[in-house]
Amino acid sequence: MAVQNKKLNLKDKYQYLTRDMGWEPTYQKKEDIFPHEDFEGIKITDWSQWEDPFRLTMDSYWKYQAEKEKKLYAIFDAFAQNNGHQNISDARYVNALKLFLGGVSPLEHGAYQGYAKAGRQFSGTGARVACQMQSIDELRHSQTQQHAMSHYNKHFNGLHDAAHMHDRVWFLSVPKSFFDDARTAGPFEFLTAISFSFEYVLTNLLFVPFMSGAAYNGDMATVTFGFSAQSDEARHMTLGLEVIKFILEQHEDNVPIVQRWIDKWFWRGFRLLSLVSMMMDYMLPNKVMSWSEAWEVYYEQNGGALFKDLERYGIRPPKYQDVANDAKHHLSHQLWTTFYQYSHATNFHTWVPEKEEMDWMSEKYPDTFDKYYRPRYEYLAKEAAAGRRFYNNTLPQLCQVCQVPNLFTEMGAPTKLSHRQLVHEGERYHFCSEACCDIFKHEPEKYVQAWLPVHQIYQGNCEGEDVETVVQKYYHINIGEDNFEYLGSPDHKRWMSIKGEKPADENQDAA
Amino acid sequence: MSVNALYDYKFEPKDKVENFNGMQLLYVCWPDHLMFCAPFALLVQPDMTFRALIEEILKPATAAHPDSSKADFLNAEWLLNDEPFTPDADASLIDNGIDHKSMLTVTTPDLKGMAGVGY
Ligand SMILES: [Fe+2]
Ligand SMILES: [Fe+2]
Ligand SMILES: [Zn+2]
Numbered sequence: 001m002a003v004q005n006k007k008l009n010l011k012d013k014y015q016y017l018t019r020d021m022g023w024e025p026t027y028q029k030k031e032d033i034f035p036h037e038d039f040e041g042i043k044i045t046d047w048s049q050w051e052d053p054f055r056l057t058m059d060s061y062w063k064y065q066a067e068k069e070k071k072l073y074a075i076f077d078a079f080a081q082n083n084g085h086q087n088i089s090d091a092r093y094v095n096a097l098k099l100f101l102g103g104v105s106p107l108e109h110g111a112y113q114g115y116a117k118a119g120r121q122f123s124g125t126g127a128r129v130a131c132q133m134q135s136i137d138e139l140r141h142s143q144t145q146q147h148a149m150s151h152y153n154k155h156f157n158g159l160h161d162a163a164h165m166h167d168r169v170w171f172l173s174v175p176k177s178f179f180d181d182a183r184t185a186g187p188f189e190f191l192t193a194i195s196f197s198f199e200y201v202l203t204n205l206l207f208v209p210f211m212s213g214a215a216y217n218g219d220m221a222t223v224t225f226g227f228s229a230q231s232d233e234a235r236h237m238t239l240g241l242e243v244i245k246f247i248l249e250q251h252e253d254n255v256p257i258v259q260r261w262i263d264k265w266f267w268r269g270f271r272l273l274s275l276v277s278m279m280m281d282y283m284l285p286n287k288v289m290s291w292s293e294a295w296e297v298y299y300e301q302n303g304g305a306l307f308k309d310l311e312r313y314g315i316r317p318p319k320y321q322d323v324a325n326d327a328k329h330h331l332s333h334q335l336w337t338t339f340y341q342y343s344h345a346t347n348f349h350t351w352v353p354e355k356e357e358m359d360w361m362s363e364k365y366p367d368t369f370d371k372y373y374r375p376r377y378e379y380l381a382k383e384a385a386a387g388r389r390f391y392n393n394t395l396p397q398l399c400q401v402c403q404v405p406n407l408f409t410e411m412g413a414p415t416k417l418s419h420r421q422l423v424h425e426g427e428r429y430h431f432c433s434e435a436c437c438d439i440f441k442h443e444p445e446k447y448v449q450a451w452l453p454v455h456q457i458y459q460g461n462c463e464g465e466d467v468e469t470v471v472q473k474y475y476h477i478n479i480g481e482d483n484f485e486y487l488g489s490p491d492h493k494r495w496m497s498i499k500g501e502k503p504a505d506e507n508q509d510a511a
Numbered sequence: 512m513s514v515n516a517l518y519d520y521k522f523e524p525k526d527k528v529e530n531f532n533g534m535q536l537l538y539v540c541w542p543d544h545l546m547f548c549a550p551f552a553l554l555v556q557p558d559m560t561f562r563a564l565i566e567e568i569l570k571p572a573t574a575a576h577p578d579s580s581k582a583d584f585l586n587a588e589w590l591l592n593d594e595p596f597t598p599d600a601d602a603s604l605i606d607n608g609i610d611h612k613s614m615l616t617v618t619t620p621d622l623k624g625m626a627g628v629g630y
Contacts (some may be wrong), residue, residue, distance in 0.1 A: 338549070371628060375626030375630060390575060393572075395551070396549035396551070396552055397538045405548060406549045407548040407549045414628075415543065415545065415629035417545075419614075421614060425524075427524045428613065429612075442512040444512075444513075445521060450525060452526065454552045455526045458536065458552075459526075
């Protein structure tokens with residue numbers, strides 16, 4: 001029909017697109033066609049109330065995306081031909097990309113799958129179309145990120161097997177389990193988790209650090225990807241807000257269900273972002289802003305305004321946001337010292353920050369850095385200089401829910417590890433926090449199955465008993481190339497030769 | 512509470528003791544020694560003595576810390592799963608009541624880590 005009538009405007013085209021997908025079934029029951037729509041307890045009384053904020057039709061979508069794609073790949077080609085990797089601030093920066101490629105790009109792929117599923121399950125056509133478009137966006141993000149970063153794989157270590165590592169490596173079980181949790185939920189929880197809590201509330205805390213980080217550190221390939229994804233993300237954010245308002249307006253019984261999901265997914269997102277906090281403060285040689293500044297702007301201020309706005313629906317700010325707000329003074333430092341001591345089991349390098357960087361941190365973290373964290377680095381630097389670079393030779397206790405090692409400290413008591421435990425049906429479980437423990441209590445059947453990397457190693461399911469075998473054989477991390485200290489690493493040496501400097505002193509060599 | 516699902520949602524816990532080939536998990540936390548970022552997750556024999564746990568497992572695990580060689584772990588203050596606990600050095604872990612996935616917390620009163628901030 002749209003083909004015959006060339007005078008249709010965008011709005012009409014959209015009407016046709018969606019109307020033709022939504023018919024009243026005659027010989028099948030609606031609940032058989034959309035079996036996932038009811039079991040979460042969300043009540044939708046009128047799908048026609050759904051306001052699709054974009055009214056994007058397929059033909060304009062393809063055209064627009066194709067244009068962006070063409071520009072993007074032209075820049076990737078130019079970047080590769082001009083050896084763009086030589087113009088970055090410092091090779092330490094590439095470690096942020098290693099984290100991104102193993103931790104974030106596979107989540108884009110998970111989002112593609114998740115939205116494809118949600119896009120099948122709603123009986124409302126507007127929501128279905130929005131999910132399907134987002135699904136295609138997310139697949140594109142996953143692919144273009146891999147293409148943007150593939151050039152680095154030719155020149156630096158640790159980028160060679162990101163998808164495999166995502167499924168196996170201990171710290172990547174944090175993002176993996178986050179997304180698996182979301183997409184094994186029903187479609188409404190999935191949208192609350194990803195569209196609202198992650199993409200609307202927290203996304204700036206992921207994208208600003210990585211994309212501005214790329215810009216500040218001369219990584220044109222990744223910056224260009226960021227620009228290319230920006231208009232998609234704007235759509236996703238708008239969808240996130242539309243979803244939550246729509247669900248809340250449909251029925252008052254939806255409010256407590258959504259509130260619990262917001263509590264859960266705010267917390268799960270916050271724990272996931274702890275990886276970004278250390279990337280931001282430590283892995284970017286040229287710093288954009290500190291984690292605590294980013295948290296203040298993007299969560300405390302923007303999130304504060306958002307939850308003020310949602311008050312009229314009976315929604316309050318996420319439970320435990322006070323813990324997250326307090327943690328902004330500590331998070332990145334606690335994470336980095338953790339990864340520093342487990343660098344033998346990561347596909348990226350770690351290091352003691354340089355003097356200017358520590359001074360920057362003193363300035364950004366006036367109440368905490370000099371008191372709690374600078375002494376750690378001074379000690380670690382001294383040990384490394386004496387040929388005793390510190391690696392922790394034991395395995396850490398992991399949280400049953402977020403799967404991060406139990407490294408976080410209590411609110412207001414930064415030298416006391418936060419830990420909770422409970423017994424459920426005769427089994428003991430351990431948690432990093434009251435919040436993760438709460439999440440478990442609501443759905444214990446889900447989390448008793450958690451594939452905790454440390455426990456899997458001890459059960460003998462990871463191709464070896466000792467860490468070295470697990471790291472090499474099961475994780476595909478090349479020992480002596482991908483892992484250990486940055487100073488003296490092959491990446492470091494390669495960078496020095498690119499810059500025409502002398503190779504690193506032999507006694508600075510990694511382990 | 513219980514998970515909302517389309518079917519009877521029930522799964523075996525992944526970390527039951529029988530999956531550990533005769534061994535069990537034990538967590539040990541040494542407060543004020545944050546050089547070790549998190550409590551240790553250790554694989555131990557249920558019938559090993561508490562003394563052997565200290566000598567063969569805990570001491571090597573903590574050896575990188577300057578306080579380790581000074582620590583008198585046997586006579587330190589212990590918690591077992593957050594309750595006060597007096598270990599019997601020559602009894603087995605199980606006979607000490609330390610079962611699978613138990614957590615021990617050992618405080619060494621005179622040793623408070625480095626830099627005055629429990630590092
Ligand atoms: Fe995306
Ligand atoms: Fe997105
Ligand atoms: Zn947790």
